[in-house]
Amino acid sequence: MNIGNQCWVFWGIFLYISVCLGVDYDLDDRTGLGRSFDGIGALSGGGATSRLLVNYAEPYRSQILDYLFKPKFGASLQILKVEIGGDAQTTDGTEPSHMHYEDDENYFRGYEWWLMREAKKRNPNITLIGLPWAFPGWVGNGENWPYSFPDITASYVVSWILGAKQYHDLDIDYVGIWNERHFNNKYIKLLRYTLDKRGLERVKIIASDNLWEPITSVVIADKELQDAVEILGVHYPGTNTVPKALKTGKKLWSSEDYSTFNDNVGGGCWARILNQNYVNGKMTATISWNLVSSYYDDLPFGRDGLMTANEPWSGNYVVESPIWITAHTTQFTEPGWVYLQTVGHFTHGGSYVALTDERGNLTIITETMTHDHSVCIRPPLPPYNVTAQNVTFHLKGTFASVSELQVWHSKFDFKTNKTVLFQNLRPIKVIEGSFSIELDVDEVYTFTTVRNGQRGSYPDPPSSAPFPKSYKDDFDVSGNPYFSEAPNFADQTGVFEYFTNLTDPGPHVSTLRQVVTQRPVTWVADADQTISVIGDYKWHDLMVSCDIYMEAVHTGGVFIAVRVDKGGGVIRSTRGIFFWVYADGTYKVTNDLSGMTVLAEGLSGTRARVWYKLTLTVKGNYASADLNGYPLWKNAVLWEPRHGWVAIGTSSFELAQFDNFAIEALA
Numbered sequence: 001m002n003i004g005n006q007c008w009v010f011w012g013i014f015l016y017i018s019v020c021l022g023v024d025y026d027l028d029d030r031t032g033l034g035r036s037f038d039g040i041g042a043l044s045g046g047g048a049t050s051r052l053l054v055n056y057a058e059p060y061r062s063q064i065l066d067y068l069f070k071p072k073f074g075a076s077l078q079i080l081k082v083e084i085g086g087d088a089q090t091t092d093g094t095e096p097s098h099m100h101y102e103d104d105e106n107y108f109r110g111y112e113w114w115l116m117r118e119a120k121k122r123n124p125n126i127t128l129i130g131l132p133w134a135f136p137g138w139v140g141n142g143e144n145w146p147y148s149f150p151d152i153t154a155s156y157v158v159s160w161i162l163g164a165k166q167y168h169d170l171d172i173d174y175v176g177i178w179n180e181r182h183f184n185n186k187y188i189k190l191l192r193y194t195l196d197k198r199g200l201e202r203v204k205i206i207a208s209d210n211l212w213e214p215i216t217s218v219v220i221a222d223k224e225l226q227d228a229v230e231i232l233g234v235h236y237p238g239t240n241t242v243p244k245a246l247k248t249g250k251k252l253w254s255s256e257d258y259s260t261f262n263d264n265v266g267g268g269c270w271a272r273i274l275n276q277n278y279v280n281g282k283m284t285a286t287i288s289w290n291l292v293s294s295y296y297d298d299l300p301f302g303r304d305g306l307m308t309a310n311e312p313w314s315g316n317y318v319v320e321s322p323i324w325i326t327a328h329t330t331q332f333t334e335p336g337w338v339y340l341q342t343v344g345h346f347t348h349g350g351s352y353v354a355l356t357d358e359r360g361n362l363t364i365i366t367e368t369m370t371h372d373h374s375v376c377i378r379p380p381l382p383p384y385n386v387t388a389q390n391v392t393f394h395l396k397g398t399f400a401s402v403s404e405l406q407v408w409h410s411k412f413d414f415k416t417n418k419t420v421l422f423q424n425l426r427p428i429k430v431i432e433g434s435f436s437i438e439l440d441v442d443e444v445y446t447f448t449t450v451r452n453g454q455r456g457s458y459p460d461p462p463s464s465a466p467f468p469k470s471y472k473d474d475f476d477v478s479g480n481p482y483f484s485e486a487p488n489f490a491d492q493t494g495v496f497e498y499f500t501n502l503t504d505p506g507p508h509v510s511t512l513r514q515v516v517t518q519r520p521v522t523w524v525a526d527a528d529q530t531i532s533v534i535g536d537y538k539w540h541d542l543m544v545s546c547d548i549y550m551e552a553v554h555t556g557g558v559f560i561a562v563r564v565d566k567g568g569g570v571i572r573s574t575r576g577i578f579f580w581v582y583a584d585g586t587y588k589v590t591n592d593l594s595g596m597t598v599l600a601e602g603l604s605g606t607r608a609r610v611w612y613k614l615t616l617t618v619k620g621n622y623a624s625a626d627l628n629g630y631p632l633w634k635n636a637v638l639w640e641p642r643h644g645w646v647a648i649g650t651s652s653f654e655l656a657q658f659d660n661f662a663i664e665a666l667a
């Protein structure tokens with residue numbers, strides 16, 4: 001043993017000695033290698049998590065994309081998974097389907113196509129995955145279930161993959177089944193069959209984006225299914241697998257993980273699971289929900305992305321710690337590298353992994369995250385201890401001749417708050433195959449033969465600013481708008497997209513139109529009304545106006561609203577002050593989206609296919625509403641909610657249009 005420091009005096013206490021002198025760890029490929037590494041990635045969607053990103057001005061939008069995708073710059077992500085929009089609420093909003101109706105096809109809706117293209121532009125090797133959360137109503141033929149006609153569902157999903165290639169030259173590598181919901185054996189086999197029939201043999205299937213069971217047992221029991229499924233993908237596995245899953249011989253992925261507030265504890269969570277998903281669970285890919293927090297903070301799971309970019313109006317964004325934690329692995333590996341068998345836990349807590357390529361490169365990543373500084377949102381993390389420790393690595397086999405390693409270091413210092421992220425330290429000499437290092441708690445190190453890692457940077461973006469108090473949108477976009485959705489509107493039920501009526505001689509040629517006409521096959525409990533929110537959640541006193549046009553002749557209804565207090569999966573119970581007019585000539589003011597609490601109602605004379613201007617003013621405890629500039633209703637007294645977003649929407653799944661939207665926030 002190589003002894004020679006003050007720790008000698010504690011020779012009698014074995015544990016202390018082992019801390020001081022260090023414990024030895026072999027990194028050796030002579031007994032064979034471990035599993036093949038498939039990459040670290042992130043998920044856009046599930047749902048609408050990149051909504052605000054697309055409306056950033058340049059150069060900020062490209063900078064954000066560089067921090068996420070550009071190789072050797074920031075997170076250098078190796079996998080991008082996106083939602084296959086299904087017109088329904090999928091956590092922080094809805095994403096549009098490429099087929100709202102059975103006879104409709106459009107591969108330019110939403111922002112996921114654009115995002116995939118931008119990712120590919122930066123990293124042509126990035127792996128692309130598509131997964132549905134929800135489906136348009138016609139796919140379920142009126143039932144809230146996608147498997148009644150599995151052939152329809154399979155060709156719907158396959159058309160998305162074909163459209164990606166045809167319209168965007170994107171090769172989708174993997175497709176999933178139904179996010180965190182039931183799978184169906186017949187459907188999976190039919191999906192495989194349909195892919196093959198359409199020349200998409202190279203597109204592999206991930207199942208089932210839920211728990212280890214029942215998919216593992218079903219795959220073991222059914223040979224045909226075994227052949228159809230390439231990857232067992234599980235969500236939030238807590239770094240563990242089950243023996244049965246290992247026995248399948250399938251690749252195991254954590255196909256959704258993280259979902260933790262992106263402060264330094266979030267960074268700690270990410271560091272711990274990136275290593276331990278392999279060490280404990282033999283999972284060879286980990287995918288973060290979500291990619292970038294580009295949705296309003298007050299929607300569910302605010303800031304659970306690798307970085308934050310939810311202020312397109314200011315240009316402000318924040319490169320949070322998970323970006324640099326990702327870089328520790330991604331900048332020094334590529335999918336196709338292989339884990340060594342010699343990976344594991346350190347004696348005094350923490351873990352290490354080592355990966356190699358075909359040319360004898362070696363990348364070692366260590367993490368020593370303490371329990372309280374690395375708790376993820378789920379599952380519960382059992383207690384464990386980590387202490388500072390000396391470790392000695394012995395490089396053997398192919399790696400015995402390595403003489404120097406590049407060193408990258410991150411440390412979350414919760415005492416002094418002096419966090420260091422992805423710092424390039426002096427290379428470490430490897431002497432006769434060995435090197436030692438003192439690891440403190442809450443640190444990540446990369447030791448690697450790869451020399452071209454880089455901590456990318458841009459000048460600081462503009463400072464953070466609240467949503468503008470005075471805001472207007474006439475939805476007039478010349479030519480074909482690049483995105484189908486108007487900036488800053490976050491659809492919570494239904495889909496609102498740009499519409500051009502070339503036969504309209506008047507001022508309403510370009511409008512925003514709600515286009516979902518049938519309740520989708522939902523993922524959560526979408527409202528029975530459609531609604532899109534916008535603005536600052538803290539707003540309380542304001543005036544909102546909008547021109548509206550009901551298309552549904554007898555049953556139509558449209559609203560504008562303020563102080564809208566909820567979005568996401570709880571959208572059904574949203575409250576606020578809602579001003580509705582209906583095609584049957586009546587109006588209503590309600591205190592909730594469901595229309596249960598009526599504050600006022602009466603005759604408005606409104607009908608379908610006529611444009612009207614609605615104005616809603618709320619100040620303190622008083623609200624009033626105008627129709628075409630004439631007061632319909634005045635100074636109603638209201639108490640709750642005290643603040644919230646502005647919203648527009650319809651009384652059912654029906655076509656309706658909106659134009660000349662304007663907000664004046666008074667406070």
Ligand SMILES: *[C@@H]1O[C@H](CO)[C@@H](O)[C@H](O)[C@H]1NC(C)=O
Binds near residue numbers: 438
């Ligand atoms: C690691 O070793 C150094 C010197 O060899 C010693 O000073 C230090 O106390 C040790 N650290 C720990 C955490 O034991």
Ligand SMILES: *[C@@H]1O[C@H](CO)[C@@H](O)[C@H](O)[C@H]1NC(C)=O
Binds near residue numbers: 071122123124125334
């Ligand atoms: C893509 O992969 C190939 C093969 O592994 C590699 O040579 C190339 O450098 C990669 N390109 C990027 C941009 O990572």
Ligand SMILES: *[C@@H]1O[C@H](CO)[C@@H](O)[C@H](O)[C@H]1NC(C)=O
Binds near residue numbers: 449
């Ligand atoms: C590691 O890979 C690089 C290419 O990225 C190659 O040039 C180098 O020779 C490799 N290093 C070793 C030790 O094999």
Ligand SMILES: *[C@@H]1O[C@H](CO)[C@@H](O)[C@H](O)[C@H]1NC(C)=O
Binds near residue numbers: 383384385
């Ligand atoms: C962690 O260390 C403390 C103090 O030494 C001890 O009481 C506790 O049992 C340890 N916890 C675990 C999970 O080992």
Ligand SMILES: *[C@@H]1O[C@H](CO)[C@@H](O)[C@H](O)[C@H]1NC(C)=O
Binds near residue numbers: 417
């Ligand atoms: C540590 O830094 C964070 C981020 O800058 C800050 O929010 C927090 O208040 C700081 N904590 C202490 C104890 O200084």
Ligand SMILES: *[C@@H]1O[C@H](CO)[C@@H](O)[C@H](O)[C@H]1NC(C)=O
Binds near residue numbers: 502504506
């Ligand atoms: C388009 O404009 C024409 C002329 O104003 C109108 O008759 C028609 O209803 C409009 N179509 C839609 C879908 O709004």
